[in-house]
Amino acid sequence: MxxxxxxxxxxxxxxxxxxxxxxxxxxxxxxxxxxxxxxxxxxxxxxxxxxxxxxxxxxxxxxxxxxxxxxxxxxxxxxxxxxxxxxxxxxxxxxxxxxxxEPAIKPACKQTKNGIVGVFATEASIAGEKFHRLIYDHAGGVNVITRPCPKYVELVEAGILNGPEVEDAINEYAAPMLEAGVDTIVLGCTHYPFLLPSMKAILGNSIQLIDTGxxxxxxxxxxxxxxxxxxxxxxxxxxxxxxxxxxxxxxxxxxxxxxxxxxxxxx
The missing domain is CATH 3.40.50.1860 (Rossmann fold)
Known part of the structure; x- marks a missing residue:
C-alpha cells in the first residue's frame, strides 16, 4: 500500500x-x-x-x-x-x-433547561483532571451526573448498533440519569455517536444528546x-x-x- x-x-x-x-x-x-x-x-x-x-x-x-x-x-x-x-x-x-x-460540558450546561446534565463517558475520561477542570470551569450551579459506559465501545467495535444488547446497555446506563431528571446527555466518547439512533429511540425527544464531532x-x-x-x-x-x-x-x-x-x- x-x-x-x-x-x-x-x-x-x-x-x-x-x-x-x-x-x-x-x-x-x-x-x-x-x-x-x-x-x-x-x-x-x-x-x-x-x-x-x-x-x-x-x-x-x-x-x-x-x-x-x-x-x-x-x-x-x-x-x-x-x-x-x-x-x-x-x-x-x-x-x-x-x-x-473533550466532553461537551460547556454547551450542555448552557443548553440544559433544568440544570441537570448527564455524561456518558469512559472510565479514563471521568477520572482525568482535565474532565474535572471542565466541570469546575463550566458547570457552576449545574448538577452533572457521570456514567462510565464500557459496553458502548464493545458494541460498536463488534458492529452491533441496535437490537436487544444495545437496548439493554442504554437502559442500564441511562436509568440513574433519568431517575435524577437529566434533560441533556453528553456523549463523551467518539464511539457513542454510532449508537445515536438507538439512544434517540429509547430516550425520546425530551433528552438532548450532544456530540462534539x-x-x-x-x-x-x-x-x-x-x-x-x-x-x-x-x-x-x-x-x-x-x-x-x-x-x-x-x-x-x-x-x-x-x-x-x-x-x-x-x-
Missing amino acids: DTEPDRDRPIIGVIDSGIGGLSVVLEICKRLPNHSIRYIGDSSWCPYGNKSPEQIQQRTATATEKLISMGAECIVIACNSATIHAIEYLRAHFPLPFVGM AAVAEQVARVIGKSEPQPAARDIFAFSTADAEKFRKLWHLLAPNLPAQCAAIKL
Missing part, C-alpha cells in the same frame, strides 16, 4: 483506540471534503478507557510518529481518554498541531487554515493494529459512503 506523503495533498492524521474516531472523520470530511486522511485505530489496545495514562501516552506517541512519516500536518486525537491523558504530552514532544476531544472538524479547519485542494486530491488510508479485514468491514458498516483503503499496522 503506497502511503508516501504527497506535499500537494493536505493530510490530516487521526488517532483513536479503535473505530470510534470514524465518527469524527465523517464530520471532518463534511467540513473539509477534499483533504486526505490517515487514520490509525489502535484496536489491539482498545479500549483506552481502562488503560493507564502512561500506556496511552506511549501508544499515541508511537502512532503520531507513524502519521508524521505519512505526511500528516495536523493530528486529531479522536478519543476523549487519549486527549485527557496524552494530548499535552504529545504537544510537548512533537512540533505539529494537535486537535483533541462537528466542533472538532471546525477546529481542524481553523488549524489547517488552507484553501480546499481540488476534489481529486482526497484519499483515505485506515490502519488497524489488530485484524485489518475486520476493521475494513466495520469501517464499511459504519461509513458505507466513505471508502478507505484498510491495512494492518504495528505500533
